[in-house]
Amino acid sequence: MAEGHTTIAVQNYLGELAGIEGSAPAASIIRALIDSSVTRLHLLCKTLLVRSYPRLTRPPFNLQSEEMLSSVVDRLLRAMEKVRPATVRQFFALANQHMRWELNDLARRLDGQPSAMEFQEAFMPSADTSASQLTPNALRMLKAIESLPEEEGEVFSLVRIQGMAQTEVADLLGTSTKAIQRRLNRALMILARNLSDLNPPPPSSPQPAEDA
Amino acid sequence: MPDDTADQEKSTEPERSTGPSQERSLQARIDELVEEILETDRTPEEVCAQRPDLLALVREELRKLSNVEGQLNSLFPNSLERVKSRVRSSAMLEGVFPSIPEYVVQKVLGRGGMGIVYHARHLQLKRDVALKMLLSGSYASRRDHLRFLREAESSAALRHPNIIQVYDIGEVDGHPYYTMEYISGGTLAEQIAGGMQPARDSAKLVAALARAVQAAHESGIVHRDLKPANILMTTEGLPKISDFGLARWLDRESSLTNTGARIGTPSYMAPEQLRGGAAAAGPAVDHFALGAILYEMLTGHPPFRAETVSDTERKLATEEAEPPSRFNSKVPRDLEVICLKCLEKAPQARYASAGDLADDLERFLRHEPIYARPVAPGERLIRWIRRHPLPAALTVAFLVLVGLIGSQVVDNWAKSAASRVEKARLTSRFETGIQLVQEGRFAEAHAILGRLGDGGFSELRQRIDRALADLDLVEKLDEIGVVRATLLNADDPAWHPKAQAAKEYESLFASSGIGKMTDEPAAIARSIGASEIKQPLIAALDDWAVCEREASRRNWVLEVARLGGAPDQEWENRCRNPATWTDRTQLLELCNRAPNVKASVQQLRALGDRLALTRLDATAFRLRVQAGHVDHFLANLSLADELSSRNPAEAIRYYQAAIAVRPRSATAHHNLGVALARLNRLEEAIQSFNRALTFDAKSVATHFQLGMALRTKRPLDAIQELQTAIQLNENFAVIHQAYGELLLKEHRLREAAQAFQSCLKLSKDETQREQVSQWLKQCETPPAK
Numbered sequence: 001m002a003e004g005h006t007t008i009a010v011q012n013y014l015g016e017l018a019g020i021e022g023s024a025p026a027a028s029i030i031r032a033l034i035d036s037s038v039t040r041l042h043l044l045c046k047t048l049l050v051r052s053y054p055r056l057t058r059p060p061f062n063l064q065s066e067e068m069l070s071s072v073v074d075r076l077l078r079a080m081e082k083v084r085p086a087t088v089r090q091f092f093a094l095a096n097q098h099m100r101w102e103l104n105d106l107a108r109r110l111d112g113q114p115s116a117m118e119f120q121e122a123f124m125p126s127a128d129t130s131a132s133q134l135t136p137n138a139l140r141m142l143k144a145i146e147s148l149p150e151e152e153g154e155v156f157s158l159v160r161i162q163g164m165a166q167t168e169v170a171d172l173l174g175t176s177t178k179a180i181q182r183r184l185n186r187a188l189m190i191l192a193r194n195l196s197d198l199n200p201p202p203p204s205s206p207q208p209a210e211d212a
Numbered sequence: 213m214p215d216d217t218a219d220q221e222k223s224t225e226p227e228r229s230t231g232p233s234q235e236r237s238l239q240a241r242i243d244e245l246v247e248e249i250l251e252t253d254r255t256p257e258e259v260c261a262q263r264p265d266l267l268a269l270v271r272e273e274l275r276k277l278s279n280v281e282g283q284l285n286s287l288f289p290n291s292l293e294r295v296k297s298r299v300r301s302s303a304m305l306e307g308v309f310p311s312i313p314e315y316v317v318q319k320v321l322g323r324g325g326m327g328i329v330y331h332a333r334h335l336q337l338k339r340d341v342a343l344k345m346l347l348s349g350s351y352a353s354r355r356d357h358l359r360f361l362r363e364a365e366s367s368a369a370l371r372h373p374n375i376i377q378v379y380d381i382g383e384v385d386g387h388p389y390y391t392m393e394y395i396s397g398g399t400l401a402e403q404i405a406g407g408m409q410p411a412r413d414s415a416k417l418v419a420a421l422a423r424a425v426q427a428a429h430e431s432g433i434v435h436r437d438l439k440p441a442n443i444l445m446t447t448e449g450l451p452k453i454s455d456f457g458l459a460r461w462l463d464r465e466s467s468l469t470n471t472g473a474r475i476g477t478p479s480y481m482a483p484e485q486l487r488g489g490a491a492a493a494g495p496a497v498d499h500f501a502l503g504a505i506l507y508e509m510l511t512g513h514p515p516f517r518a519e520t521v522s523d524t525e526r527k528l529a530t531e532e533a534e535p536p537s538r539f540n541s542k543v544p545r546d547l548e549v550i551c552l553k554c555l556e557k558a559p560q561a562r563y564a565s566a567g568d569l570a571d572d573l574e575r576f577l578r579h580e581p582i583y584a585r586p587v588a589p590g591e592r593l594i595r596w597i598r599r600h601p602l603p604a605a606l607t608v609a610f611l612v613l614v615g616l617i618g619s620q621v622v623d624n625w626a627k628s629a630a631s632r633v634e635k636a637r638l639t640s641r642f643e644t645g646i647q648l649v650q651e652g653r654f655a656e657a658h659a660i661l662g663r664l665g666d667g668g669f670s671e672l673r674q675r676i677d678r679a680l681a682d683l684d685l686v687e688k689l690d691e692i693g694v695v696r697a698t699l700l701n702a703d704d705p706a707w708h709p710k711a712q713a714a715k716e717y718e719s720l721f722a723s724s725g726i727g728k729m730t731d732e733p734a735a736i737a738r739s740i741g742a743s744e745i746k747q748p749l750i751a752a753l754d755d756w757a758v759c760e761r762e763a764s765r766r767n768w769v770l771e772v773a774r775l776g777g778a779p780d781q782e783w784e785n786r787c788r789n790p791a792t793w794t795d796r797t798q799l800l801e802l803c804n805r806a807p808n809v810k811a812s813v814q815q816l817r818a819l820g821d822r823l824a825l826t827r828l829d830a831t832a833f834r835l836r837v838q839a840g841h842v843d844h845f846l847a848n849l850s851l852a853d854e855l856s857s858r859n860p861a862e863a864i865r866y867y868q869a870a871i872a873v874r875p876r877s878a879t880a881h882h883n884l885g886v887a888l889a890r891l892n893r894l895e896e897a898i899q900s901f902n903r904a905l906t907f908d909a910k911s912v913a914t915h916f917q918l919g920m921a922l923r924t925k926r927p928l929d930a931i932q933e934l935q936t937a938i939q940l941n942e943n944f945a946v947i948h949q950a951y952g953e954l955l956l957k958e959h960r961l962r963e964a965a966q967a968f969q970s971c972l973k974l975s976k977d978e979t980q981r982e983q984v985s986q987w988l989k990q991c992e993t994p995p996a997k
Contacts, residue, residue, distance in 0.1 A: 047287060138287050160288040185250040189243060192273075192280040 037095045038077055040163050044099070045106055075102065089172060096157035100142055107138040144194045152187035155180055238266075245270050246277070257486070312384050315343060315391070331394065334379075341379060341391040364390050367456050370431055374424035376444060376454040392454070397447045400505070401440035406512045408540050411547055414509035415573045417451050422502055422570035428456050429495045429566060436493060438501035439480040440508060479514035480504045483529050483557050496559035499566055503554020510547070511539040515555055532557075544647065545586075545640040546576045553584040579644050579656055586636055631667075638667050646679055650747050652845070654687050682745045685724050689752040692716045693814060693846070694879050696759060697853055699886045700913050701920070704946040705976065707913075714759040717752065729768060737775030750776050751814035754788070758818035763790070783809040787819060794826050803833045813841050817850045830854055838866065845873040849880055852887070860887040878908035882917065889921050897921045912941045920950065927954055945974035949984055956987055965991035 079098050148156055158169045159180075166184070170177045245259050245266060256274065260267040310317060314335055321329040321342060332343040361381060368378035368390070380391040400417075403409075409417075421443065428435065435442075435456050444452045482500035507515040515533040518524040533555045536543045550572050556562045563569040563584075572582045641664055648657035661680055666673035696713035722728045726749070727736035740749045753773035760766035767790045774788040783805055792798040799822055806816060816837045823830035834851040841847040852866035867884035874880060885900030901918035904911065919933035934951040937944075952967030968988040975981050 044288065137283060141284060141287060160284070182247075182251065185247055188250075188277060188281060188284075189246060191284070192277045195280045195283070196276050 034077065034095075037099065037162065040161070041099050041102060043163075044103060044161070092158060092162060092172070093154065096154075096161050099161050100146060100157070104139065104142050107142070140195065141191075144191050147194075148187055148190060152183050152190065155183040156187040159184060242266055242269050242273055246273050249274065310345065310384060310387075312343065312382070312389065315341070317343065332391065334391070339379075340394040342394045343389055343391045345384075345387050345389040361388060364388070366431070367433060370428055370433060370456055372424045372427045374420050374450070374452055375428065375456050376452045378456075393452070395444040395446055395452055397445040397449070399441050400443035400445060400451060400509075403445055404440055404508055404512065408512045408542075409509040411510060411543055412577065414506055415547055415550075415577055417509065418502055418506040419570045419573035419577070421451055421453060421505065422566040422573065424453055425495075425498050425502060426566040426570065428453075429498070434493060434495050435498050435501070436485075437480075438498055438505065440505055443505070479517055479524065481528065482559070484559060486525055486529055494559060495566070496562055499554055499562045499569060500559075502566065502569060503551055503562070506547075506551045507533065507536055507555065510536040510543050510551065513539075529557075544576070545636070545643060546582045546584075547573075549584045549586045549640075550576060550582060552586075579648060579660060581637075581641065586633065634667050635669055635672065638664065638669070638672055642672065642676060642679065646744055649679070649683050649686055649745060652686075652690060652748070654683065654690070657683055679744065682743070685720070686745050686748040688720055689717070689748065692720070693752065693755045694849070694877060697849055697883065698879050698911065698913050699853065699856060699883050701886050701889065701917060702946045702950075703977075704944050706943040706945070706974070710759040711761060714756060714761075714765075717756040717759065727772075729765070733768060733771040734775055736772050740772070740776040746776065747812065751812040754812065754815040754818050757788070758821045763793075766790070766793075781809075781811075784811055784815065787811070787815060793822065796826050796828060799823055799826060799828065806833070807836060807840060813837065813844050813846045817846055820850060820854070824854075842869075843873060845870050845877070845880075848873065849877075849883070853883060856883065856887050856890070860890040863887045864891075876907050878904045878911060878914070881907070882911065882914045885914075885921070886917060889917065894921050894925070910940055912937050912944070912947075915940065916944070916947050916950070919954075923950075923954055927958060930954055931958070942970070943974065945971045945977075945980065948974065949980065952984070952987060952991075956991060961991040 145153065145156060145160070147153075155169060155173070158164050158172070159166065164172070166177050166180045170180045173180070241263070245256075245263070248259050249256060249270070256267060256270050260270055310330075312332070315332045316335060317330045317332045319331050321331050328345050330343040330345065332341050333339065334341060361383070364378065364381045368381060371377065376395065377393045378390050379393070382389055421438075425435065425438070433456055435453065437455070438453065442454050444454055446452065480501045482497040484494075485497055504515050516524055516528045516531070518527055533552060536548050536551055537545070550569070554562055554569060563572070568583075572584055575582050641660060645657050645661040645664065648654075648660065661676060661683060664676055666676060692713050696709040698709055700707045718729060721736075726739060726743075740746055743749060750773055753769055753776065757766050757769040757773065760769060770788045770790060774785050777784055777788070779785070783802065786792060786798075787802055792802065799819070802819060803823070806819065817834075820830040820834045820837065823833060831851075831854050834847075834854045838844075838847045838851040848866045848870035852863040852870060855863035855866065864884060864887050867880055867887060870880045871877065871884065881900050881904035885897045885904060888894075888897035888900060898918060898921050901914050901921060904914045905918070908914070915933045915937035919930040919937065922930035922933060931951070931954050934947060934954065937947050938951060942948075948967050948971035952964045952971060955961075955964035955967060965988060968984050968991065971984050972981060972988070975984065
């Protein structure tokens with residue numbers, strides 16, 4: 001499922017769910033919501049893998065993100081099917097938590113990976129030193145997100161982890177986009193303070209002329 | 213990570229209202245300001261208007277923010293930074309484009325913190341556009357949103373060839389977007405890329421930009437963020453300004469980007485923009501930015517730059533820009549004066565309008581005196597006083613004292629300051645004249661140097677006199693190179709204009725004191741190197757070499773040219789290597805590389821001649837040379853000559869172009885006449901020959917060709933012309949032959965016989981001799997009556 005459609009799908013489910021009016025949430029809707037979260041998690045894991053260890057995805061390792069991630073995704077799927085959240089908001093709170101855990105787990109495993117491969121690496125021409133910093137940073141970021149105050153943390157996770165649009169989040173939480181925006185800004189400021197000593201990101205290629 | 217994170221965060225709220233300690237309340241205040249920036253589209257300067265002392269801290273905070281934001285973006289590719297998730301995440305990661313009514317989005321062209329630029333196509337109009345979608349966040353309020361749309365509308369009303377046309381404005385899923393002309397040639401920033409651009413090209417480009425800016429200002433639209441990255445270049449090299457009137461909506465971007473590299477980069481900002489207020493939005497900020505762009509083109513870097521943003525701002529506020537000539541000695545003085553006038557700190561000291569700037573740049577390009585004046589030493593003093601009032605007051609007190617003691621001293625000082633300015637003005641005109649000489653634009657150089665006063669400066673007088681002598685020499689050398697192109701539409705062993713040219717070059721180099729063939733090449737090269745007209749002299753040597761038939765003499769000329777030229781001109785010096793002289797493979801390789809070098813047209817023309825000497829077709833090469841120098845006289849003339857025998861109709865076009873450049877060139881008129889005669893357009897040919905004769909009455913070739921053109925319709929005039937030709941030079945068998953033929957037809961047998969006899973004396977061509985002998989017999993034994 002293309003990620004771009006996920007949020008649209010979520011929006012539709014939100015509408016459907018609202019139509020059901022407090023009755024027991026339809027299993028099909030929950031299933032679809034889980035699907036969209038799973039897709040999103042898959043995407044985030046892939047980003048983490050590709051950006052942290054691009055070398056692992058190339059020969060001779062040929063680590064395919066799919067095989068590495070399928071177990072992660074499987075676990076989320078199982079965990080989410082067990083829980084039966086009463087509201088959509090609850091559902092997303094749980095989903096966010098599980099996704100953070102899974103990402104955390106993946107980051108740890110990636111962190112361990114290079115040392116396990118040290119022997120082979122001795123025969124590699126050079127190491128991707130710039131990227132190796134990414135997973136520890138990811139772990140720290142996840143921890144910082146975890147410890148955000150409740151309101152900010154919820155909005156931040158919905159936008160960042162679930163990849164929802166601000167208007168959708170506003171609908172879900174029954175507030176204005178302005179308020180969502182404000183909470184996001186505040187979350188960012190708190191994160192900036194707590195992560196200010198984060199290692200600088202690897203030098204990225206220069207931005208394209210932004211005003212082109 | 214510290215474990216007290218949660219505590220810190222919880223304490224953020226109460227801090228704002230209570231502020232237990234001063235430090236905490238300061239931090240709370242900074243947080244409030246940062247939040248205000250994030251929520252509205254105000255700049256740090258605007259937000260900190262009440263608390264300027266916090267500006268630096270707020271900036272620092274924003275910088276941290278954008279750093280962490282960048283990190284988060286790399287792992288959680290999504291909104292947060294005022295970016296709506298769907299557009300960005302889909303575009304970045306999945307390649308899913310937004311669907312916009314009437315358009316097909318094709319690919320992402322660029323991406324900034326503020327928006328994404330797509331390459332899209334209008335379905336019905338089948339028109340390629342660039343579509344800029346602004347990502348929401350900064351346009352929190354509906355009112356701002358509407359304001360943006362209104363300004364985009366007025367920007368769309370702007371129409372100017374040097375402004376990117378905004379076609380369409382719209383909104384999709386709450387994201388405002390606008391579409392505009394699609395330009396594929398990259399930006400001016402990419403073109404400059406730290407290199408220095410030729411002065412005249414830079415002046416031309418900025419003049420075009422200034423015209424466009426003027427048009428926008430007349431419509432009440434100020435850009436406010438002109439910079440090389442905002443100037444797009446078409447594939448034809450035409451500059452186009454983008455985001456006119458919309459820049460202020462893009463400002464936010466610069467205060468919060470992921471890289472931090474552009475945070476408020478003030479390199480192109482006018483000083484009043486630092487302070488904010490009403491002046492910050494006035495047209496004068498664009499005039500300043502135009503000056504900054506010109507400066508960067510001339511020197512390869514912006515006028516004010518430092519390690520940090522705050523240092524750059526300090527420089528911008530307090531220091532004068534260094535003159536561009538300090539970094540690039542080739543910057544003409546007038547252009548420098550224009551550039552620095554744009555960069556004046558006080559808006560009223562700059563050009564009153566962008567149109568005035570364009571006018572002055574065009575005056576410079578036409579080699580006319582410019583209006584802008586260099587800053588006089590007195591003015592510089594006044595500026596210093598303005599910036600440093602206290603020391604200035606002391607100085608003034610001191611000066612008053614000095615004045616009382618001897619006002620005469622001050623008076624003299626003022627006079628000498630004024631005379632220095634006058635001298636600078638004259639010197640600048642003089643340098644323009646020299647440049648014209650080097651460009652081969654003799655008439656204009658004469659006009660400037662001939663009339664230039666010396667202002668009573670004896671040193672300047674000497675330089676002017678030397679320049680006039682140089683001009684005279686360069687003109688003569690050039691004339692030799694042109695005259696050797698004169699065409700004779702007939703074969704004759706006595707006709708070798710190149711050998712004649714070689715002889716004339718030799719005697720002119722000797723008589724002007726540069727050197728003789730018996731001199732050491734190195735010594736001559738040294739005296740050429742010291743001359744103001746080094747380039748034209750070397751160009752003449754390159755032409756001379758191709759005129760010499762004897763290898764040893766030619767090699768001598770080549771060596772002088774090689775030693776006199778710059779050692780790093782690899783291509784030029786390989787051309788001058790005798791080993792390459794007739795080597796076809798090497799010649800072709802040199803030709804292929806020619807478009808990438810800055811060789812003189814004389815040298816390129818000589819290379820074309822060498823192709824012809826080795827029986828290679830030089831047409832394609834000469835066409836390329838002409839395309840690279842469309843307004844160069846010699847480039848057009850030599851291409852036309854190349855085409856003349858096979859395709860005279862085409863040749864005529866290029867002769868006309870050459871004549872447009874030099875209307876008084878006898879050779880160009882003559883050769884045009886030859887081409888016309890080849891097409892049997894005799895009346896026009898006769899006109900051309902007559903025009904050639906008004907500029908050079910002593911051309912044997914022209915009298916001969918005119919006679920040939922006249923012979924059927926006006927044989928008597930024709931006889932007259934051929935007679936004149938023979939009087940001027942009696943060594944051409946072919947002229948005697950034609951003369952005899954005409955006389956024979958007129959039954960002037962005795963004269964005809966004489967002509968044929970002269971022809972036989974000169975001719976060694978068997979067929980010609982046979983033919984002429986028969987005619988001679990006809991003269992001696994008139995047909996029986």
